Amino acid sequence: MQISRWVAKVFGDGSDVPEFRRAQYSELSRQVPLMYAIIIINMVMLALTYVGKAPAILSIWLPAVFVAVCLVRALRMAYGRHHVPSDEAMGRALRTVVVLACVLGFAVSTWSLALFSYGDVFTQGQNIFFTAITIITVMTCLRPLHQVAPALFILVIVPTAVFLALQDNNVFPAVAINMVLAIGGMILVMQRSHSDFRDRIYKQIELDSQRTQLESLNGAISLLANQDSLTGLANRRSFLNALDQRIADFKGDGKTAGFAVGILDLDGFKPVNDVFGHVVGDRLLQEVARRLPASLPPETLVARLGGDEFALILPPAGVEELQEICRRALAALAHPFTFPEGSVTISATCGIACFPCAAETGCELFEKADFALCYSKQHDRGSVTVFSELHEAGIKKAAAVAQRLRSVVVEQAFHLDYQPIVDRNGMPLGFEALARWRDPVLGDVRPDVFIRVAEQAGLIGKITVPLFRSALRAARSWPDDLRLSFNLSAFDVCSETTMTAILAEIDAANFPPQRLMFEITESAIMQDFSRAVDALSLLRSKGAMVALDDFGTGYSSLSYMRRLPIDRIKVDRSFILDLENEATARDIVRAISSMCQSLGLECIVEGVETHAQLHFLATSGCTGYQGYFFSRPMPQAAIAGYLGEQEQLRKTA
Structure with missing residues (x-):
């Protein structure tokens, strides 16, 4: 058993690993042609020595056959250096080399010994030298095939040594012993060299495997770092890198065309999350990520910045063409999304900034596209706005306002006007506090601007x-039956610090919370529905009341209204502008009033300006009114006079 294992170890080719076979083949393809060249030269020299002394078959024709075979093999191996075969073909080629080495080695040594008796002592010495040098050459050049050396030792060296030992000349047995010992020692050295070769290749294979794994991990990490995990689109980091690269290419060669950056925000996404849950919200984002690229030019980069906001790098085009491209994308999103939980319809708004006319850096370009988006959402939700000089002026104005806001003392710079909220008889129910700012540098700044x-x-x-x-x-100076209405922004409601400060002010002023009405818009609530509900619930637990302001202009939905802790709805003035002329407007107001009655809510209508409007609203069941028909906003100093006038009217009525 030990002998069989030794034989298997010595003669096994170890070529079951493809990478090792390739290394063997690569090494041999460089060395085999040289080996055959040396063998050919040695055979020609030996054959010439015996020409005229030995039969032609031995001195001419047989060597010619050997030379032809060697030339063919040398050319094939040289050709293989430039045309890498398949792993299977490589394995066959290596086995062929082993077989040919053994067969050719045995044949050439037999030929050499056949010539031995035809020469004198000197030619016989050359004969022995030829055999030894040829075998050493073959074993050295075929070192990657470690089974060749022991095979040739058995097939060539041992028979040759036996042949020399049987000669009458005493020198030849000594040469035989010397040959066996020397070549046997060489074989041991070559086996160690082959082991080193094998170990080096296997280490290289291991290193290559580790490198491949590392590259795969790097690829996965790079994918995670640059791809949005939910939608598969490029993420914010990838988008900003691509944006910077496009700008660098433009500035680098001067040949890259300009482009545009678009920022797209979904309208109505938050109610989807609140009504159907985040699982449906995620599926909606995935479907949006599928529709968007399909509706845009192929060269457009589409990225998800986060939440329900997406970004685009659009190919060069005119302003009108860019708007049309993005309108088609918005139209693709307007079609209903159908899920097992129900059908969802959303819209989207887009802002665009063109490079290089709008900005020359990625950061500025992104900010201006975002400004165009905000402008579009504030003035024409669901549309596409391209950043222009008009918006540039708006940015400068906003920057000036922000700079002044940071430097002013609020108590000194701002003041409050108060507009009464009245019942159907015109008697005041309370006053809404309205912030006003007249700045010495900027002049009168509209509330919607500075807020x-x-x-x-x-x-x-x-x-x-x-x-x-x-x-x-x-x-505190008003009659006890009048309420104070105060507006809170989305940032106020979502800020724990601000809400804590407001509650502290109520306690510090010793003002009855039941006389407070906090007004907040629908869109502000939907910024963070859960947090807004918590904040408003906290105010109601304190005893204050909550009004939903500008009703009908945001995300009006009964599915979430029933979850809001509110006491009053204020119908936006836009619903009564054409109340006297449009039956649809009147039907909407009746429906809202009826809904409020069903939900047990006060219904206050803003923007009342005519007696006809008041008459219709009163007959529709609205409980309160606010508008120029009753009074314009007034300073605190005028409230006492206004209340006195109303008291006189009540007494004379």
């Missing part, structure tokens, strides 16, 4: 709390 800028700059809390404190001081 939006304050929210974007994170300064709204700086304004809200001092103004609420001022409103509480004013309301």
